[in-house]
Amino acid sequence: MHISPVLWQFLVKWLHASALFPAEASTIAPYTDALYFFLLAITVVGMAVVGALVVGFSIRYRKEKHPVAIQVEGSTLLEATWTIIPLALFLVTFVWGALLYFRIYNPPTNSMNIYVVGKQWMWKAEHPGGQHEINALHVPMGRPVQLTMISQDVFHSFSIPDFRVKREVIPGRYSTVWFEATAPGTYHIFCTQYCGTKHSEMIGEVTVLTPDDYTKWTEGSTSGMSLAQNGERLFASMGCNSCHSGNAAARGPNLSGVFGSKLQLANGSEVLVNEAYLRDAILNPSQHVTAGYAPIMPTYQGQVSEDGLIDLVEYIKGLQTNYRVQQTLTTSQSNQVAPTTPGMVKP
Amino acid sequence: MSATSSTILNLPDQRTATMPKRNYLNNEHGLLSWLLTGDHKRIAILYLISITFFFFIGGAFAGLIRLELLTPQPDLMASDTYNKMFSMHGIVMIFLFLVPSVPATLGNFLIPIMLGTRDLAFPKINLLSWYLYLAGGTFTLAALIFGGVDTGWTFTTPLSTHYLNTNVITAATAIFIAGFSSIFTGLNFIVTIHRMRAPGMTWFRMPLFVWAHYAASVLMVLGTPVLAITIVLVALERTVGIGVFDPTKGGDPLLFQHLFWFYSHPAVYIMILPGMGVISEIVSTFSRKRVFGYTAVAFSSVAIALFGFFVWAHHMFIMGVSNYSALVFSLLTMLVAVPSAIKIFNWAFTLQKGSITFETPMLYAFAFFGLFTIGGMTGVFLGALGMDIHLTETYFIVAHFHYVMVGGMLMAFLGGIHFWWPKMTGRMYPESFSKLSAVTSFIGFNLTFMPQFILGYLGMPRRYHAYPAEYQVLNVLSTAGATVLGVGFLLPLLYLTWSLRYGAIAGNNPWQATGLEWQIQSPPLTENFIETPIVDHEAYDYEWLAHKTEQEVTVG
Secondary structure, eight states, rough: OOOOOOHHHHHHHHHOOOOSOOOBBBBHHHHHHHHHHHHHHHHHHHEEEEHHHHHHHHHBBBBTTTTTTOOOOHHHHHHHHHHHHHHHHHHHHHHHHHHHHHHHHHHOOEEEEEEEEEEEEEEEEOOSSEEEEEEEEETTTOOOOEEEEEEEOOOEEEEEEEGGGGEBBBBBBBBEEOOOOOSSSEEEEEEOOOOOOGGOOOOOOEEEOOHHHHHHHHHHOOOOSSSHHHHHHHHTTTTTTGOOOOOOOOOOOOOOOOTTEEEETTSSSEEHHHHHHHHHOOOOOOSOOTSSSSSOOOOTTTTTTTHHHHHHHHHTTTTOOSSHEEEEEEEEHTOOOOOOOOOOOOH | OOOSSSOOOOOOOOTTTTOOOOOOSSSSSSHHHHHHOOHHHOOOOOHHHHHHHHHHHHHHHHHHHHHHHSSSOOOOOOOOHHHHHHHHHHHHHIIITTTTIIIIIHHHHHHHHHHHSSSSHHHHHHHHHHHHHHHHHHHHHHHHHHOOSSSSSEEEEIIIIIOOSSSHHHHHHHHHHHHHHHHHHHHHHHHHHHHHHOOTOGGGOOOOHHOOOOOHHHHHHHHHHHHHHHHHHHHHHHHHOOOOOOOTTTHHHHHHHHHHHHHHHHHHHHHHHHHHHHHHHHHHHHTTTOOOTTHHHHOOOOOOOOTTTTOOOOOOTTTTTOOHHHHHHHHHHHHHHHHHHHHHHHHHHTOOOOOOOOOOHHHHHHHHHHHHHHHHHHHHHHHHHHHHHHHHTTTHHHHHHHIIIIIIIIHHHHHHHHHHHHHHHSBOOOHHHHHHHHHHHHHHHHHHHHHHHHHHTTTTTTTSOOGGGGGGHHHHHHHHHHHHHHHHHHHHHHHHHHHHHSOOBBBBTTTTTOOOOGGGSSSTTTBSSSSSSOOOOOOTTTHHHHHHHHHHHHOO
16 A cells, blocks of 8 residues: 555654643642542553453353353442442542642742733733733743632633643632743643633643743833732722821721731621732722721722722732822822832833 | 353244234324323333434534534634534533433333333323423524524523523523423332332332432432522523622622532433443343342442432532532542442442343443443542542543443443333344444444543643644544444434334343333333232342243243
8 A cells, every 4th residue: 555655744743743641841740640640540450350350251151151140149248349449549539639639729828929810712911010911921930820810701711731730710709720830831721611702712821931031021021010000000090099098087997018917897707808808898898898997988890900900909918008008199189190119111 | 042042032933923913002093192192101202202303413513513623723613603512512412312311211111110000100290291301302492593502501600691692591491491301200200119119019129220210310309400490590690680690799600600510410310320220220131140239239329319419519629619618529529439339340240150141232231331430430530639620621521421421321321222122112123233333332432532531631621612733633533433423323223213114023021031021012001011010029030030931831
């Protein structure tokens, strides 16, 4: 038989380009793969046992060889065997899987944070330094990166198969995932939750850079305004500072140092102030009234985009003193343009 | 018949054999006698025709999906069309084929006969259930004709409530109505099994087929109403915006996930349990041996039904449920895998010391063992928390549930149809063709779905219209397999139809099986039994059968 060399070459290239196993490009990947191979092994053994029993009995007790069946009631010992052995294997799998789950979903405390907003049909990454990317994500190698993600519309799911991480991106709620990339290169980002017409176009690439390249990239791609700076402007333009002025007599609570603290609410409960709390308190203030304050804050539902909320949250997160608020207050009252910060590019 | 023959098939002499003069098929004539029938056997046939129709519709969608995925580029159809294809494939296959497949056809036909009674407890409700199914099917077709629906079969909010302008309400109505059909069938089975067993038919003399249906019926009756409520909430949210699931109105989109999977996970067991019942009957008959560990198999069905209700959140491990609830649900998921393992081993040991023959139903049962074991074990992958993060929402999960649903349930359904075909129609199917189709579908199935496990581990997401080029080789294999699988499913349609007229006359008990259904004429009388049977033996009592046959011979 003769195969045309063109076709042959095509086939060789085509088969060669075919993927069979994903790259291990994060610190988590080897742990996931270890569990995967354990599970594959017990599946193969299980299949072999069932296959051997079925094939063996079929050969040995086929009608030609064994014309009359011998009736057997059952066997408690055998029942116990095939209850306990699978159960034990499944319990090992459970513990192993749970340990892996906590490893994947509990970020190290020193991880850097990047915000990701999902919308039909794109991924927007927002770096605290003010770098904005669409369907792309640049991360440094060898540093834990936490993604704080939210959807602007429907459920999405952020997946990087080569890192073995994935998490649902939910409307109205922050979810997080973390990874530490181990090899420079580009890897697929997929949306894995069906999200409408262009679900399969909601893809992107994560680029892992060496620390030096990453520094170059951050310097080269900044928009000039950090998220917190954007937040500061928003804080002023929406008039937040008229109540949250940080003065003793202010109508709204003092926001400096509030992030990470335990807050007593008017309904008696105590909450930890994190990103999710700040976001909820802006959108739905009547449910989050700080003890000692009147429920006078209007809702900002529908008035601030998810990006804007992220800016505000970043701004409040970074507020360690009231100095900035006072500055903002002064500038907004004095009707001047945005506050000047050293090194800041005016919009 | 010599003892060394390799079949147990025992047909009457074809030169003298005739079909019984009076049977449920010719008892009454005319279309109305079918459309207004209360006879469980006729209703089973009505169901069989309608689910076969919907199976091939759903199969056509599957074929188009695989054809599109032959190339990485989205080149066969538009994205919206593709999305409608997999949505309709899921809706049709799950609600209009898999859920009613074995219970509404074989279950309807056989449960009253296996229990030694004339009909189900509520014949008219049984007929109503078929009409509801038809209404559900009509609404599905309407949704299809008016432009389809692209929510996926999972109807995820807020996508389904706020972001799509397709026929969501029509499709939701279809599922709502079809759900009641399933509730009524379940209710009928439960009451019949409790109240209408023949004298002497104790719970532990019932065939395992009946036990499996009992467990599935409990799931249908308790689970399906939750689906109905959820669907109504989706419809209300979409039309008047009540805001139960909408986060901008203070609703919780995760609540939808909880409610939906509270039904849809038990629904998986609604689909597989009756298939397991079929396998028990087939394995026992073709190894001439009672099922090994009858009580273990019976109670494992009940255990599956019980645990099946408490594992739904394993569909939500990556959705931000609390770590502790993820732990509990993962543990319970591991527990629910055990009864399935118990069943597999009991069936395997039923073969031990048997006298095994390999007719078509047995080949389907063997296919079931292999495919369901793979399907079940890959379920353990997905139940393991950390593993699930990487595997969920990829082709791994697609392959997993097709191994369980198609490899498990569809193989069991086809095995059961072949096994009871002589009883239902009075005629045999052609054995060589059917063996060919069993082998073809087994090979085609593995070729279709095995590559999808690899694709899933590579990370290819499900429901993707286009995909990166490096996944093409595996997708081409999968599409090639789907073609073979399609042939494997079309063959039975052809030769079973042929056999209705030209098949060999089967006689009462071609398989020399022990069930009560095999002790009456084929096809049965409308009233099933001439006199109420009195049951004095356990299920799968081959000595009783041998004794009875001997007596018949001496009398005759």
